[in-house]
Amino acid sequence: MASDTIPIRQGEELDTEGIEKYLREQLPDLPEGILTVDQFSFGKSNLTYQLKIGEWEAVLRRPPFGPVAPKAHDMAREYKILKEISPHFAAAPKPFLFADENVIGSPFFVMERKRGIVLDTDFPEGIAPTEEMCRSLSETMVDHLVELHSIDYTKTRLTEMTKPEGFMERQVIGWIRRYERAETDIIEGVEHLKQWLLKNVSESKMPAIIHYDYKLNNSMFNEDLTKMVGLFDWEMTTVGDPLADLGVAMSYWIQPDDSDLLKSGLGKPPVTVIPGFMTRNEFMERYARKSGKDLANMNFYQTFAYFKLAVICQQIYFRWKNGQTKDSRFAHLDAFVSSLIQYALYTSEEKG
Structure with missing residues (x-):
């Protein structure tokens, strides 16, 4: 399956060190290894990133860089919403943790990494739609x-x-x-x-x-x-x-x-x-x-x-x-x- 991640876009880099430190504090069972971060290409509003340490992987979601309108891009609310819905609706990613702006300068949450095919304007190469x-x-x-x-x-x-x-x-x-x-x-x-x-x-x-x-x-x-x-x-x-x-x-x-x-x-x-x-x-x-x-x-x-x-x-x-x-x-x-x-x-x- 083709990768759904890209190298991080210029200007949208994350404080990897700060994130890894926080992850290890909150999730003590993480494997040994170095945290690697890639960006998902989709999404025009909030930004999403793939986190990987060894075999462990997750998704980080944060607001866009720059000024944000009041009440928009509310990471805490979306985290709480997912926490309530994911036990009842299997397609909703399970949220793992939430962090306020003190960790990397903006709030973010980390959730389950799901794998599969997202359809938009084309079917993936190798799939002929019937x-x-x-x-x-x-x-x-x-x-x-x-x-x-x-x-x-x-x-x-x-x-x-x-x-x-x-x-x-x-x-x-x-x-x-x-x-x-x-x-x-x-x-x-x-x-x-x-x-x-x-x-x-x-x-x-x-x-x-x-x-x-x-x-x-x-x-x-x-x-x-x-x-x-x-x-x-x-x-x-x-x-x-x-x-x-x-x-x-x-x-x-x-x-x-x-x-x-x-x-x-x-x-x-x-x-x-x-x-x-x-x-x-x-x-x-x-x-x-x-x-x-x-x-x-x-x-x-x-x-x-x-x-x-x-x-x-x-x-x-x-x-x-x-x-x-x-x-x-x-x-x-x-x-x-x-x-x-x-x-x-x-x-x-x-x-x-």
């Missing part, structure tokens, strides 16, 4: 989302860390405010969309643990792609409306008949455009059947999810336009934002 394989992967994605939503969160300490009441109303108001702070150009229909969301807020009566960034390239599969062995990026996880989680998953789930801009707005289209992968409707139908949940108001959740993704991209475009980032990939994100707003409007009008 329609049966793609269908099976789709079913696995649905079934693990159902499994996550079926965990009884009241048996965990997430009850102390979350506030499910009024979740969707807070989400709608909060993401509208984020959009308004990052607005650069007037997009036709956006005011109508904001008002529609505020008037049509829907809230499931059965809150659940939601991942809230559930997508194929946050998942890891075994070598023959028959089983999910890992699910990553739990920083947005909370207890809230499970249909909001499904909506977000669908905003990332691209299908072959989507517009070229939607397919390629974030780069090369994901593998879900390959024959055999479920359509969004098929994904939602299986979810409804497996979970027993009523998806009658799903148009609201899909509309909100497209708007939420538009806001995330608008925030990045705002940073580019104001010279806070020079990354040329972001120069045309405004067109993608406009496209997502139109998709949101279409979803709202199509079924509601």
Whole structure:
């Protein structure tokens, strides 16, 4: 299997000595040997590194370097979330330890190293996707989302860390405010969309643990792609409306008949455009059947999810336009934002 790590990027080096000292204090059963550190190539927000001492290996996760927005990149919260969820959900990595900023200058946590295949825009060399394989992967994605939503969160300490009441109303108001702070150009229909969301807020009566960034390239599969062995990026996880989680998953789930801009707005289209992968409707139908949940108001959740993704991209475009980032990939994100707003409007009008 091809390596999923790279040499550490310039400017993202870690204090290896400080980390090893702390690891040996906290984990006395570590083997003899020197700590080696490599970086994972994936991830655009928090940074992840592979730690190895002899046969022992783990993953270190820390915030990005530089100024960090308040409440963003909360390592302590993500560590506690994983501590509560991993005993009930095998794909969640087990967390080993948390360290505050006194060890290496920023907080971090160390968790289980999982091995497998992460799918994004291509299948790995040597694997020729079949329609049966793609269908099976789709079913696995649905079934693990159902499994996550079926965990009884009241048996965990997430009850102390979350506030499910009024979740969707807070989400709608909060993401509208984020959009308004990052607005650069007037997009036709956006005011109508904001008002529609505020008037049509829907809230499931059965809150659940939601991942809230559930997508194929946050998942890891075994070598023959028959089983999910890992699910990553739990920083947005909370207890809230499970249909909001499904909506977000669908905003990332691209299908072959989507517009070229939607397919390629974030780069090369994901593998879900390959024959055999479920359509969004098929994904939602299986979810409804497996979970027993009523998806009658799903148009609201899909509309909100497209708007939420538009806001995330608008925030990045705002940073580019104001010279806070020079990354040329972001120069045309405004067109993608406009496209997502139109998709949101279409979803709202199509079924509601």
